[in-house]
Amino acid sequence: MHRIWNRIDFAFGSAWQNFWRNAAVSIASVLIVWMVLLSLGSLLMVLNSLQHILTLEKGRASAISIFLADNTPLSSAMDFKLQLMRDSRVSAVSYVTKEQALVRFQEMPTLSPDLIAALGSNPLPASLDVTVKDIRSLADIDKMVRTSPLVDKSPATNYSPDVIDKIIVLARVAGIAGVVLIVGLAALSLFIIMLTIRTAIYMRRKEIEVMKLVGATDWFVRWPFIVEGLMVGVLGAVVAVIIVGLGYRPAEQYLQPRLVFIPLFYDPEFLKVVLAGMLAFGLLLGTVGSYLGVRRFLRQ
Amino acid sequence: MAAVAVAPERPQISLQQVGKTYPNGTVALRDVSLAVPKQDFVFLVGPSGAGKSTLVRLLIREEKASEGSIQVDGQELNRLRRRHLPYLRRKIGMVFQDFKLLPNLSVFENVGFALRVTEGALRHLKPKVEEVLSIVGLEGKENKYPDELSGGEQQRVAIARALVHDPKIFLADEPTGNLDPATSWEIIQLLLQINARGTTVLMATHNREIVDVMRRRVVAIDGGQIVRDEDAGGYHAPNLEPH
Ligand SMILES: Nc1ncnc2c1ncn2[C@@H]1O[C@H](COP(=O)(O)OP(=O)(O)OP(=O)(O)O)[C@@H](O)[C@H]1O
């Protein structure tokens, strides 16, 4: 027991001293770890948001609303509905009145009450909401219904084939750019941690010489430097975790009213996973960086 | 001849046809064979560059022999695993001309450092440090720092540090190289005292006066080879002694 305690005490004591004796280099490595983790955390949160949007859009995608002109008699609308239901590609059709459309619109969570009040008389069209068996038939149905005289012309339907593709492209671009950035920063941070550790080893070369001479084991000599790397990783991670953990909600609340048509998500469960991941990655960077620093220099 | 054959005790240090060539091609030792029994006291003499320090470095496996084999306390150094090296070093006390003390640690801490980093029991640390400091005669100087001590006192601290593991072997590479004659004698007395406690002592030195007066075993090296191995010898070979 006293051995373990002695080892821990010695390693942490030396690591702490190394860290502050070399404050400039140490703080530089904390900053770079912090940047890596901040990028990592932000990227994961953005990708998660895009994923949510994508799921939402995909759910919407198998349905299409055909907007009816305001003067369409109910009987014509019902005929149109029956005609659509007979189509083998269609799985369901429902009629949505102007009043139902307004209620739905008002229930959209992201709209401010002012916007609704500004609408005045109900401008929303009645619609036939058509669900298809296969998303790929949406384009044909869209083309077909546009020729009907009952259909409103501005706009005729809410069919927008590119939204999903755009989100997928956006997620892919954000993902690749983010990964490149993180890999680059991570490599840089490993390099800087390694330099920090080598500087510390250089400053302790006399101690190390004596330690080896009197019979300290390799690991006893190495531990203080590994611990120093861990300290750098943890400090960088803690700062980044605090910023992402406390800053994500306010950022989302600030951005949402400004991006009315892009639903943002606050997912506390995922945030916890991200924060844990950041901490783990910080520890990993610290350990690997210091191991690289220690490996070559403490041989014989 | 004795009727009962007693198995000869294995020497504490033994070298067979040892050669050492440094990576840059310098041949520092060639065909060196030497046996040092337990409790022996050996002076290793020879001109500068003869290979004395190299031999000492081989014994603590700071360097590996290029040829031949070396046994220290029954361990074959060529086959010693790297992870067992620290345990070899704990059996050997070692001091140098430049003391190798840590300037930012007090006398007590310098000696205790050797115990701490080898994970000795901390509750024995204080009594052990006090014990070895009293052996070398530094009671009362525990809280001084190396730069507040004379050269002789600094070497005593280094000796105390080398003694904390109760080494079986004590190696000294020119321990009096930086000291005046009177102080050198005090250090030699200390080494004799350590030897008298049962420790094998090997001391590389240029100090002719000490070697000549002590009349102990002398191993002389020149150009990397043993040129003389004499019990109760002097610094120079008898026939080379100037008039
Ligand atoms: N690390 C090294 N690399 C290359 N050559 C070395 C190294 N150490 C020593 N030598 C060479 O090996 C030879 C023996 O050196 P060594 O230090 O063993 O001599 P020495 O007898 O201790 O000399 P001195 O009395 O001056 O201390 C010398 O020629 C020296 O230049």
Ligand SMILES: [Mg+2]
């Ligand atoms: Mg030498």
